[in-house]
Amino acid sequence: MSFSNEVRKEICSDITDKDRRFACLYGMLLFCRHLGSERISFQSKSRVSADEFAELFRRVFGRELDCRLSESTSGKTLYIYDITEPELISEVFAKYRFSDGTRAFDDELVSTSSLGVFTAGVFLSCGSVNDPEKEYHLEFSVPYEPLAEVLVTLLGDIGVNARTTHRRGQNVVYIKGSESIEDTLTFIGAQQCTLELMNVKIYKDVRNKANRIANCDTANIDKVVAAAMKQQEDIRLIASTVGLDSLSEELREVAELRLDNSGMSLSEIGASLSEPISRSGVNHRFKKLARLADEIRNGGSFEK
Incomplete structure (x- = not known):
């Protein structure tokens, strides 16, 4: 299992109550591939993230979603959940105060204590982290440019210096340096993976x-x-x-x-x-x- 999926599994194991499920799904939806009044599309190359999205959606909205498989440009399996039913989309938009055509983070929806869980949802939606044996690098491929600045600000509030760049049409928020990555993993609820990264760093040193x-x-x-x-x-x-x-x-x-x-x-x-x-x-x-x-x-x- 990749280190990214280890982080995802640990995150998912801690989403156990109503408030945490709500906050995590908020992060996954806000940063998903497509969010509009006619279609909501969550896509991931990670089966762990895809399964968690379906489970959280079922627990929050009481609806089962069908998963569609496709092949990404890199040849990997892409897990896709498309929501096209108008009434269900309206319910999602109402519950999370979404507006068609724009994506804005509503801090009133998430308590301060749940910001880490919200960011965990963002990671499940569009985040990845390299194997620390090879390189210290964590990034988010953000689908909407203004959200990249929202994420940079949110991470900055916990002392993490995140930066942005553009790569192949994507807005990428990235973090370098083992200590910043450790802080981020701890913030999103992956404490065991943080310890694993620290052990790798000690061994490498x-x-x-x-x-x-x-x-x-x-x-x-x-x-x-x-x-x-x-x-x-x-x-x-x-x-x-x-x-x-x-x-x-x-x-x-x-x-x-x-x-x-x-x-x-x-x-x-x-x-x-x-x-x-x-x-x-x-x-x-x-x-x-x-x-x-x-x-x-x-x-x-x-x-x-």
């Missing part, structure tokens, strides 16, 4: 941190290996030209340890010397060896 640490460790290892190879190259040059016996005892000892132990860290080399020294002390001796090797490459003489 931990995984990304682990990857950064691993990448950093790999980079550090690569630097250490490259430095050790350069040190061995310098020492072999010195050995093949002037000989390691020409070096001071201090330099000869670290040189021989490096030749025999390419994987040793500077600290480990320092601890293995006859007279142990610090990491910085070992690094200082290797710098001396590097200068000697450079002098040999440049054809000059060197001091031990």
Whole structure:
């Protein structure tokens, strides 16, 4: 099941009393595909949303609706409920104070405590949310442009920064960012899905941190290996030209340890010397060896 349908199922499970059914159906009708005095048409690619619309309509208006199946442009099944009976349309318009030709949100119909349920109906009608494993994105494909601004304002009242755009002739209200999506899901009654999204975010943050640490460790290892190879190259040059016996005892000892132990860290080399020294002390001796090797490459003489 998609994450969007998980949200829809959780929303529907909480629409359990008369006021909540009224508010949720209001959101579904106001934001449905077509709302006019001759036809009301609710369409959805989600069977969950379609079944909930039929159930809420039956509970609010006492009428059974017939579902018609069609195929959307994307090849998915489209569940359609067309209401064309004039008397029933008039009853719907009267109950929800709809006006033909315009769609306006009547805040007097919905109490403040029911705004979340109303917005849940909007989500069931035209909303979707991406799988948080892939992307943080929630959107509403709003059929009537003025309603897009109504929805942006309503979401803004709970601190969610929603934006609008146009896509393929649709007015889209979209929300980016995990925290804003969490707030929206909680507002519309999908608390368990909110927790699921938060868990995914925590997992992704931990995984990304682990990857950064691993990448950093790999980079550090690569630097250490490259430095050790350069040190061995310098020492072999010195050995093949002037000989390691020409070096001071201090330099000869670290040189021989490096030749025999390419994987040793500077600290480990320092601890293995006859007279142990610090990491910085070992690094200082290797710098001396590097200068000697450079002098040999440049054809000059060197001091031990």
